[in-house]
Amino acid sequence: MTTVQSIDRAFGVLRALAAGPAGVTDIADRVGLPKSTVSRMLSTLEELGAVEQVSVGGEYRIGWAMIELAAAAxxxxxxxxxxxxxxxxxxxxxxxxxxxxxxxxxxxxxxxxxxxxxxxxxxxxxxxxxxxxxxxxxxxxxxxxxxxxxxxxxxxxxxxxxxxxxxxxxxxxxxxxxxxxxxxxxxxxxxxxxxxxxxxxxxxxxxxxxxxxxxxxxxxxxxxxxxxxxxxxxxxxxxxxxxx
CATH class of the missing domain: 3.30.450.40 (GAF domain)
Structure with missing residues (x-):
């Protein structure tokens, strides 16, 4: 997978969460990707502060890094x-x-x-x-x-x-x-x-x-x-x- 494809998929996940908190399965259905792929992407995005998990094993939501970037725009x-x-x-x-x-x-x-x-x-x-x-x-x-x-x-x-x-x-x-x-x-x-x-x-x-x-x-x-x-x-x- 190319860097461009990775970025495109990451933005797809973020757009899915823009509609509200969601779990891995729901996000995977929205973006049309395997759950394992979405899970790995969410882990990386969470480390970057782009998403955050509401509770252990639960739903994800947009993180503060994205909120601050949006405000700065x-x-x-x-x-x-x-x-x-x-x-x-x-x-x-x-x-x-x-x-x-x-x-x-x-x-x-x-x-x-x-x-x-x-x-x-x-x-x-x-x-x-x-x-x-x-x-x-x-x-x-x-x-x-x-x-x-x-x-x-x-x-x-x-x-x-x-x-x-x-x-x-x-x-x-x-x-x-x-x-x-x-x-x-x-x-x-x-x-x-x-x-x-x-x-x-x-x-x-x-x-x-x-x-x-x-x-x-x-x-x-x-x-x-x-x-x-x-x-x-x-x-x-x-x-x-x-x-x-």
Missing amino acids: RPGRSLISLARPHLVELARVTGEAAGISIPDGTDMLYLDQLTPNSELQVRDWTGHRIPMHAVPSGQVVLAGDSALAGRITKGRLQQFTPTTIVDAAALQARLDVVRRDGYAWAVEEFASGLNSVAAAIRTTGGTVLAALHVYGPASRFPGDRNPRELGELVKAAADNIRID
């Missing part, structure tokens, strides 16, 4: 450029760092961060991947994806601090609270001395695509500010970022 409409003004405003209002992240497998990949000048600054997490269960950005994604949440809770939940949620039932209970409130708080759950709050960024159809978050030193964040009001502030900002 529309000048000024990429996720980062859409979110930047909101990061600036959140950092100004709260005096703390604000950032965005996207799902990457069972991790959150941090894409951008704006940190205001202060004597005590938090680390810039841009480019880092952090397990979803340990951070509120991941928890708001899991709250909107029951299949992924189920997949994660079946495995071992890594502990980072004494307050990291490592019990499956406790994580599911947290996700119920996130669904109710529309935002998630974490108090020193990933890193000691760091508190954060996050809300989901959704498509116009309601699908969770990313997370918007604010975080700061536990010594001052939230401090004497009302955690619920801060959560609502972040949620309102996230609701104003919509991807078509």
Whole structure:
């Protein structure tokens, strides 16, 4: 098989998934290829981030690499450029760092961060991947994806601090609270001395695509500010970022 044929088949698989999540058999039927061929192609595309598997042995869907490429094809409409003004405003209002992240497998990949000048600054997490269960950005994604949440809770939940949620039932209970409130708080759950709050960024159809978050030193964040009001502030900002 030539390189051109391989590319053509890969795009055929991606076009099939553009209609919605599907399993190997369904995709093979749509593109007219053997299941073994489609399975190998999906494995390669998954490694590249072009597709992602919703659950072990389950359906596949378009991955973040393709979503970011599609957004970049529309000048000024990429996720980062859409979110930047909101990061600036959140950092100004709260005096703390604000950032965005996207799902990457069972991790959150941090894409951008704006940190205001202060004597005590938090680390810039841009480019880092952090397990979803340990951070509120991941928890708001899991709250909107029951299949992924189920997949994660079946495995071992890594502990980072004494307050990291490592019990499956406790994580599911947290996700119920996130669904109710529309935002998630974490108090020193990933890193000691760091508190954060996050809300989901959704498509116009309601699908969770990313997370918007604010975080700061536990010594001052939230401090004497009302955690619920801060959560609502972040949620309102996230609701104003919509991807078509």
